[in-house]
Amino acid sequence: MEVKVMKNILGENDKIAEENRKLFREKNIFVVNLMGSPGSGKTSLLEKTLSALSEKINVAVIEGDLFTAKDAERIERQNVSVVQINTAGGCHLDAPMISRAAESLDLDKIDLLIVENVGNLVCPAEFDVGENVKAVVLSITEGDDKPLKYPLIFKESAVTLLNKIDLLEFTNFNLESAREDLTTLHPGLKIIETSCTKNLGLEDWTNWLLEQINFPA
Ligand code: MG
Ligand code: ZN
DSSP states (O other): HHHHHHHEEEEEEEEHHHHHHHHHHHTTHHHHHHEEOTTHHHHHHHHHHHHTTOOOOSSEEEEEESSSOHHHHHTTTTEEEEEEEOOOSSSSSOOHHHHHHHHHHGGGGGSSSEEEEOBBGGGTTTOEEEEEEEHHHEEEEGOOTHHHSSSSHHOOOOOOEEOOOGGGGGGGOOOHHHHHHHHHSSSTOOEEOOOOTBBBSSSHHHHHHHTTTTTOO
């Protein structure tokens, strides 16, 4: 019974996700669904990404949050268009939410749309929102066991950002085994080590994004 309900929900979601994807393709917008645990550094990475890219291309952001507008307020300071979605406790974004949020964006003026999903390693990976790629942030402080404990999100993502890499020496995070687990789960996965406080790996990430939209770096 429950399985059937879930299948119907996902089926309806996928239909709207496909409509979103079609609309974004028509408007020539590349869409990234940025996922990761609470505190993994999604918003900080987004701030760095926007400050590096906003002079080259037009970037817009959809901010998913459980209750507050705290992240959207941080993004607004970067002078990019941002739409806030409050899920009122909902633990992931879905395609209908993105469809509604897109109505408040000027789609003719966007090259790259980044969707910051709700902090959660589980169901955001199950809900297609109409993105081109999913990206997941895994911070060093979360532990190297997360890829095997939450395999779907790492299988679904085109890129994993190993964030807060500057803290590696203060933790027992085994970088080698984490990389091995990630590559076993998802052969060909792009892995980038980043730190927002020490400005590490950010150019690899933004260059990767520019490559995806065929912008000469
Ligand atoms: Mg955030
Ligand atoms: Zn959820």
